[in-house]
Amino acid sequence: MVRIMEQHGLIVTLVPFAGAATPMVDAFSTSRLPRPVVVLTPDRAEDVNRHRFTAAHELGHLIMHPDTAPGDPQLEKEADQFAAEFLTPAETITPLLPNRLDLHLLDRLSKEWGVSIESLIYRCHELGTVSEAAYRRAFQRFNQLRKVGLFNHESVDGYAGEIPALLPKAFAVAESNGLTLTALAREISCKPARVRMLLGERNARPELRLV
Structure with missing residues (x-):
């Protein structure tokens, strides 16, 4: 599902939401940027089927409700209906x-x-x-x-087509032409760690714990 969306020009990324929004928000999408953007959450990616349905739900919003505010129950129902019919x-x-x-x-x-x-x-x-x-x-x-x-649920880790790839590939091309991650972070006023997250890079730094 994610790969189909990317093949049609949508930007998809897996990023956790901050604070109190985390348990309440499955995903977010917007068409108010040069390209449509869909933000999915790693927590929902623990269930590949829910992840896939959520991606289709957001696609429904982008097609049917591009300029409306999120959260309207009727619009959410319509996006669910779209996802069910699409899948x-x-x-x-x-x-x-x-x-x-x-x-x-x-x-x-x-x-x-x-x-x-x-x-x-x-x-x-x-x-x-x-x-x-x-x-x-x-x-x-x-x-x-x-x-x-x-x-039991299955994670998206076993389904390459459900893991966003367009942004990492785009950065790899830019990197081969001299762009660094630090320079990109500075250009978009974002911390390098956040950029790595948007690109789907796992944090390789060890987690420090106070013993």
């Missing part, structure tokens, strides 16, 4: 969805389509292949199985 188009996915919610079948579809089991359960309900009662029972059963260690 699991109704015309294609509906014939594959079960009439009875079999979690093992949904697990297989989850791996084939690159979306979470939760989103497939919701998609079954949204597209009318199961009843409201079956939908609620499936979520309850799924949460019970998740608590005992089944259906």
Whole structure:
């Protein structure tokens, strides 16, 4: 998902939000710069399917809501609908969805389509292949199985196409032409450590602890 966005000119980066916003904000996007920018968070990247859905959600905002303020519940719902349709188009996915919610079948579809089991359960309900009662029972059963260690999350680390690459490649080209990270940080009024984070470089410095 991230690589598709980058191939179409969007800038994507993985950067943690600061302070109280961290647990409440999945991502952020803006079209008010020379190129659209999507900021995803490393915490959400611990679940590749949630990360992928979040990226598609932000793409929906950029396409449908480029000049509106974030946080409107209706706009968030529309972005979710866009992400669901983008990742699991109704015309294609509906014939594959079960009439009875079999979690093992949904697990297989989850791996084939690159979306979470939760989103497939919701998609079954949204597209009318199961009843409201079956939908609620499936979520309850799924949460019970998740608590005992089944259906665990997978990190984006195993999915190269979900890790931003455009910014690091752009900097590598600039670096080969003489630009240094220190000079770039000075030019954009940012600390070098922050620039490294934006470029996706892991902090190799050891963490000091007071013993």
